[in-house]
Amino acid sequence: MKIAVLVKEVPDTWGDRKIDPTTKRVVRTGEIVIDEINEKAVEVALLIKEAHPGSAVTVLTMGPASASDAIRKSLAMGADNGIHIIDDALAGSDAMQTSAAIAAALAPRGFDLVVAGNESTDGRSGAIPAMLAERLGFAQLTFMRTVQVTGDTVSGERLTDSGHLELSATLPCVVSVTEQIAEARFPNFKGIMAAKKKPVETLNASDLALPAADTGGANSWSVVDDVTARPARSGGTIIKDDGTAGTQLAEFLANAKLI
Amino acid sequence: MSQVLVLAEHVGGTLSSGSAELLAAAAQLGDPVAVIVTAPGSGAALASQLGALGAVTVFVAEVADADSILITPQVAALQAAVAASGDVCAVILGNSLDSREAGARLAVRIDGAYQGDAVGIGSGAGGITVTQQAFGGAFTVTASAARGIPVISLRAHSIEGAAPAAAAKVVTLNLGADASATTAVTARHEQTSASERPSLQTADIVVSGGRGLGSKEKFVLVEQLADALGAAVGASRAAVDAGYVEHNMQVGQTGVTVSPNLYIAVGISGAIQHRAGMQSAKTIVAINKDADSPIFDVADFGVVGDLFTVVPQLIDAVNARKR
Ligand SMILES: Cc1cc2nc3c(=O)[nH]c(=O)nc-3n(C[C@H](O)[C@H](O)[C@H](O)COP(=O)(O)OP(=O)(O)OC[C@H]3O[C@@H](n4cnc5c(N)ncnc54)[C@H](O)[C@@H]3O)c2cc1C
Ligand SMILES: Nc1ncnc2c1ncn2[C@@H]1O[C@H](COP(=O)(O)O)[C@@H](O)[C@H]1O
Numbered sequence: 001m002k003i004a005v006l007v008k009e010v011p012d013t014w015g016d017r018k019i020d021p022t023t024k025r026v027v028r029t030g031e032i033v034i035d036e037i038n039e040k041a042v043e044v045a046l047l048i049k050e051a052h053p054g055s056a057v058t059v060l061t062m063g064p065a066s067a068s069d070a071i072r073k074s075l076a077m078g079a080d081n082g083i084h085i086i087d088d089a090l091a092g093s094d095a096m097q098t099s100a101a102i103a104a105a106l107a108p109r110g111f112d113l114v115v116a117g118n119e120s121t122d123g124r125s126g127a128i129p130a131m132l133a134e135r136l137g138f139a140q141l142t143f144m145r146t147v148q149v150t151g152d153t154v155s156g157e158r159l160t161d162s163g164h165l166e167l168s169a170t171l172p173c174v175v176s177v178t179e180q181i182a183e184a185r186f187p188n189f190k191g192i193m194a195a196k197k198k199p200v201e202t203l204n205a206s207d208l209a210l211p212a213a214d215t216g217g218a219n220s221w222s223v224v225d226d227v228t229a230r231p232a233r234s235g236g237t238i239i240k241d242d243g244t245a246g247t248q249l250a251e252f253l254a255n256a257k258l259i
Numbered sequence: 260m261s262q263v264l265v266l267a268e269h270v271g272g273t274l275s276s277g278s279a280e281l282l283a284a285a286a287q288l289g290d291p292v293a294v295i296v297t298a299p300g301s302g303a304a305l306a307s308q309l310g311a312l313g314a315v316t317v318f319v320a321e322v323a324d325a326d327s328i329l330i331t332p333q334v335a336a337l338q339a340a341v342a343a344s345g346d347v348c349a350v351i352l353g354n355s356l357d358s359r360e361a362g363a364r365l366a367v368r369i370d371g372a373y374q375g376d377a378v379g380i381g382s383g384a385g386g387i388t389v390t391q392q393a394f395g396g397a398f399t400v401t402a403s404a405a406r407g408i409p410v411i412s413l414r415a416h417s418i419e420g421a422a423p424a425a426a427a428k429v430v431t432l433n434l435g436a437d438a439s440a441t442t443a444v445t446a447r448h449e450q451t452s453a454s455e456r457p458s459l460q461t462a463d464i465v466v467s468g469g470r471g472l473g474s475k476e477k478f479v480l481v482e483q484l485a486d487a488l489g490a491a492v493g494a495s496r497a498a499v500d501a502g503y504v505e506h507n508m509q510v511g512q513t514g515v516t517v518s519p520n521l522y523i524a525v526g527i528s529g530a531i532q533h534r535a536g537m538q539s540a541k542t543i544v545a546i547n548k549d550a551d552s553p554i555f556d557v558a559d560f561g562v563v564g565d566l567f568t569v570v571p572q573l574i575d576a577v578n579a580r581k582r
Contacts, residue, residue, distance in 0.1 A: 013512055013532050017394045024400075037513065095373050096366060121512055122394075125375045126356075127363035130330075134364040139440040140329065143356055145506065155445075158329075159507055161355055161460065163449035167329060169442040179513050180499075180506050221372035222409075225388065226401040233538070233557045240550070241564025246572025249544065250580065252560045256542060258464070258521045259488060259577055 001055040001149070001171075004106055005045040006116040006128070007038035007074055009067045013121050024224040025092060025217075026122055034070035037117030039184035041177050042074045045115045046185070048149050049078075056080045058111070062090065062101055068200070075195035076187030082200035089205045092217020095123075099131035101215075104208035107136060111172065113154070118143045118176045129176035139169035142176040261289040261348035262316070264340055266333060266358055267309055270449075271326075272301050274308055276461070277353045277415050279422075282313040284380050284413055286422035288387055289348050292316045293427070294340045296325050296332050306429045313422025318343065320432040329442040332434070333361040338368050339432045341408070349387050350410045351380070354460070359412045372404035374411045378518075380418065387411075395516060395535025414516075415461045455486075459508060462491035464521045467510050467537070468503065469495035471526020471547065471566055478503040480570050481525055487577045493517065493537075495527045511536035526566050529554025546570065 011017045012031040020027050042059065049055040059074040061067045062085035071082040085101055093101065106114060114136070119126035126143075133140035139154075141147065145164065147156035155168040159178050187195070205215050213219060237252075239245055253259045263285035268275040278293075285291035293314035295305050302319035309317045320336035322328075341347050350365060352358040359375055366373035379390030387409050391400045403409070459465060466488065468481035478498065485492045493510040494503060510517055512532035522540035527533060529545065529552055537543070538557050545558040546566050555561045562569050 013535070017397070019393055019398045019400070095363070095375075099367065119513070125363075125373070126359060127366075127373055127375055130360035130363040131367050131373075133440075134334075134367040137438070137440055139442045140360070141442055142360060158356075160357075160449055161458065161507060163447075163507070165329075165444050165448070166446040167442050168445050169440070172440075173442075178506065179496075219406075221366075221370075221404060221406045222374055222402050223405045224400055224402045225385070227393075228399050230397055230399060230539070233543075233559075235556075236543075236559035236561060238550070238555055238558065238561040238563060241562055241569055244572075245562040245564050246569045246574075247576045249546075249560060249562055249569070249573050250576030253521070253544075253577075254580060258542060259580060 001052050001113060002111045003045045003049060003055055003057045003113045003115065004111045005041050005057060005059050005074065005079065006102065006114065007042065007059055007061050007070045008035050008120050009033065009061065009063050009070045010035045010120055010122040019227045021227045024227050032066050034073050035117060035120055037119070037121070037177070037179055038070070040179060040181055041115045041117050042077050042079060043182045043184040044147060044177050046078045047182065048113065052149065058083060060102065060105060061085070062098060071200055072195050073187065075198045076191040077185055078191060081198055084200055084202045085208070086202055087204040089212065089216050092220060093215070094220040094222045095125050095127045095131060096221040097215060099128050099135055101208055101210060102128070103132055103135035104210060105203055113149070113171060114138065114174045116174065116176045118178045129174050133174040136174065138172045138174045140174050141167050141169055142174070143178055144175055145178050145180045147175055147177065147181070261346050262292045262344050263289040264292050264294055264337065264344065264347055264350045266337060266352045266361060267293045267295045268353055268355060268358060269295065269297065269305060272297070272305065274305065275353065278309065279312045280415065280418050281351050281353060281413060282422045283420050284351055284418045286313055287380065288382050290315050291422050292318065292344065294318045294336050296320045296322055296336045298325055299323060303429065306427050310427030311424045313425055314427045315425045316430060317427045318430050318432050320434050322434065327444050329444050330357055330361045330364065331437055331439040331441055334364045334368060334439070335434050335437045336432055337361065337365045339434060341369055343430065343432070347408055350408060352412045354412050354414045362410045362412045366410040369408060371407035371410045374402055374409055377411050377413050378417045380411065380413065392539065395512065396518070396539035457489070457491045459491045459493055459515050459517060463519055464488050464490035465493050465517050465519045466490045466523045466525065467493035467495065467527060468498055468525045469527030470497035470501060472498065472503060475503045484523070484525070484570055484574055487574045495533050524554050525570060527554055528552045529557065
């Protein structure tokens, strides 16, 4: 089985994440890391590979030069090779454009299974996996908290707002995983050394035959017109429990007409 | 006037509570038109309900296995409705996973602009604009479609008002064979909307518990407070990871984003990823024994104390006020 896993670099959620009001893009000067959900996606891809001898895992990212760290980390975990879509002309892509570029890289390479995170922690659109299923003509099993591949059948549980669904489809499929799916393994020293020698192919917009008139922020379908930072919350009343805090809290809620 | 299509969701013939809001949003931008995918024989009743909620036209696709195929029938119906309507200026869907993903696929199919998780919608000189939140509400973003029809998923409780009732014109959609690869829904394990507690996404009050509760058994205290207040129950990721509650109750960066009138955090430290999901609540209350917990930085009213004494007292005081 040929498995592709999609990883994205994002600003570390522990840091102070910002959007530049002038460029209207995410500020990338702070700590940039592989999105935690994508480490889990890599883990799932590796578990499926281990259960299906003869499989190979290709890790794919679209992003600037720094995104190669996300590829290296995935290779160190055990992925076999990488694809890095990198081109300044693609900067500022929206979901329509990102999915078009990723689909253009995946389609000719004959993958059976594409594994992604359910939502990225920066954009949180959760749209790319569904868009890829649409563009590639694959079945979609998205927002999965469990997933199994048996023969050419993929099945598992989709987490919903009020419970879960059991899904089943035939390969080829796009799978997106939620954070409950698995704990990601840590790369060991051997893995880190081996990763240095694993091949990473780079692709630009013309390799993917993406028309110049359709690429990059200047040609995006959705445009950001304005960005404003929310003012910080001002400090509230903090009391130490003297035995009556529960009653005082109820009074606060009643005065604020919240109960 | 241009038409605004809305995907109406329903469970077994009962419209989802968000349908009225979607039609109200559509009515602010153009003629509200509903699209519904349902089992054969159930379209007419749903169409008249949708008319009462403001739909001037209802596109009905009756599909035999509508409940057992994931999303693709809805995408096909929306695509057919866009083609049949002619003049469409926007498509609005709810923010459930199914609707969001149907919207994403539809955008690809009709070459539209996908705008997810909008918290506001409007129209100005430059066309239709949506308001979205980034980084858990730390930034507010307005966006518009430069190319194609905007396909917008709208977060619940974002729009005020209602659309005037209409006698809906019913148009039957014959979908024919859809070329999409399908995913079978082999079983559904979902709570019906008849559940006693309000849903996390739409509740006026949310009470969330964290690792401070200590066990699944003791987490019941959070549920008791929620029930006293008529609130929804949420949790931190640490509480979910510890198995106190299900993952779909997680509030935060990688869980649900809530912006209720009142958010009460019980035994939650307030890590940046948790705050990203609740800091836009109107009023925030925190109960935590550690005065240095970052949750107090965003609290309007904070109690430094043991939740196992404070919360029972609060429940009693709340119940006493009801009498
Ligand atoms: C990529 C990423 C995404 C994440 N997404 C989320 C997310 O969506 N949601 C989320 O919540 N977290 C998320 N986290 C995790 C987050 O960083 C924290 O680990 C988590 O929020 C901590 O949960 P907690 O506050 O319940 O636990 P803790 O941090 O352990 O806090 C427990 C609190 O309970 C208090 N306490 C203990 N006993 C009592 C008592 N008897 N009375 C009163 N107070 C008491 C303690 O003082 C402490 O402050 C994410 C992390 C990462 C890296
Ligand atoms: N630029 C990208 N490069 C690689 N994968 C991506 C990219 N953007 C999104 N994805 C994948 O799609 C998932 C969902 O992202 P999103 O739809 O942006 O919330 C991520 O977890 C990734 O697996």
